[in-house]
Amino acid sequence: MRELDPLLHSELRLAIVSILMGVEEADFVYLREATGATAGNLSVQLDKLAQAGYIETTKEFVGKKPRTSCRMTDTGRRAFADYVDALKEYLRL
Amino acid sequence: MRELDPLLHSELRLAIVSILMGVEEADFVYLREATGATAGNLSVQLDKLAQAGYIETTKEFVGKKPRTSCRMTDTGRRAFADYVDALKEYLRL
DNA sequence: ATAGAGTAGTTTATTTTATAAACCAACATC
DNA sequence: GATGTTGGTTTATAAAATAAACTACTCTAT
Numbered sequence: 406m407r408e409l410d411p412l413l414h415s416e417l418r419l420a421i422v423s424i425l426m427g428v429e430e431a432d433f434v435y436l437r438e439a440t441g442a443t444a445g446n447l448s449v450q451l452d453k454l455a456q457a458g459y460i461e462t463t464k465e466f467v468g469k470k471p472r473t474s475c476r477m478t479d480t481g482r483r484a485f486a487d488y489v490d491a492l493k494e495y496l497r498l
Numbered sequence: 499m500r501e502l503d504p505l506l507h508s509e510l511r512l513a514i515v516s517i518l519m520g521v522e523e524a525d526f527v528y529l530r531e532a533t534g535a536t537a538g539n540l541s542v543q544l545d546k547l548a549q550a551g552y553i554e555t556t557k558e559f560v561g562k563k564p565r566t567s568c569r570m571t572d573t574g575r576r577a578f579a580d581y582v583d584a585l586k587e588y589l590r591l
Numbered sequence: 592a593t594a595g596a597g598t599a600g601t602t603t604a605t606t607t608t609a610t611a612a613a614c615c616a617a618c619a620t621c
Numbered sequence: 622g623a624t625g626t627t628g629g630t631t632t633a634t635a636a637a638a639t640a641a642a643c644t645a646c647t648c649t650a651t
Contacts, residue, residue: 406533409509415609416502423588433628440499446610448630464629469618471628489589495516496582498591508638526599539639541601557600562647564599 407491410484412457417442418450422477422485425460430476451475459484500584503577505550510535510543515570515578518553523569544568552577 413419420440424431431439437447451473454460459481464473477485506512513533517524524532530540544566547553552574557566570578 406513409512411509411608414507414509416504416507417609419502419588420499423590426590437628443611444629445612445631448628449609452630471617473629489591492585492589495512496585497516497519498582504637510638530599536640537598537600538602538641541599542638545601564646566600 407494409491409495410488412453412459413484413488415450417446418454421447421450421454421475422459422481425475425477426482426485430474432475433473436475454481457481457484500587502584502588503581505546505552506577506581508543510539511547514540514543514547514568515552515574518568518570519575519578523567525568526566529568547574550574550577 413422417440420442421436424436424439433444433447433451436442436451437444440447442450451460451462455462455475457480458478460475461478462473462475464471466472506515510533513535514529517529517532526537526540526544529535529544530537533540535543544553544555548555548568550573551571553568554571555566555568557564559565
């Protein structure tokens with residue numbers, strides 16, 4: 406059986422990637438609200454995705470507030486496509 | 499976002515259920531070979547699925563050898579259908 | 592009869608992962 | 622000048638997956 410990329414096969418990381426696949430970019434606060442995750446958990450999982458090169462993050466200051474925004478990389482998009490493909494075998498779609 | 503049933507959102511358990519959805523029943527050895535899992539891991543994960551009432555197992559002796567065979571329950575089939583449904587949101591299918 | 596290897600598992604221990612709790616820095620509000 | 626808020630990160634704890642070790646039995650060859 407095909408392996409399911411463990412980096413994507415995690416509820417929160419999958420949710421993050423799922424959201425990012427649909428938009429140019431999304432910021433930390435939006436992702437936190439959309440996924441319902443705690444900030445700590447989100448921070449950790451974003452790091453893992455960034456470490457793997459699946460997403461790219463940029464940290465800037467808007468006025469006095471920090472703002473982290475994220476977007477998919479090509480590597481990430483490919484990994485997601487592969488994951489979906491592999492998963493279809495499991496789901497019998 | 500819809501929650502992904504954590505019992506099914508595990509590579510090995512999903513593989514087990516995926517196989518069982520396609521057949522009347524399958525035995526331990528078949529599942530071990532088909533999934534490539536170690537016997538220990540398989541034993542643990544089958545227990546969890548049985549505990550949750552997603553699968554049913556029967557242990558009998560065929561000649562002198564033990565034989566554990568597994569099949570889906572209605573509860574399990576419903577859970578799998580729900581899981582697939584929820585996952586489609588994430589996969590954008 | 593017994594040592595060695597194989598089958599069919601289970602139990603226990605270890606590692607990995609996910610989650611939550613605590614914390615930091617900067618600001619605004621009372 | 623406490624008190625709370627926003628936007629995070631770091632660290633600690635809980636939960637999960639995996640691997641290693643073990644049980645019980647059988648079969649073969651010595």
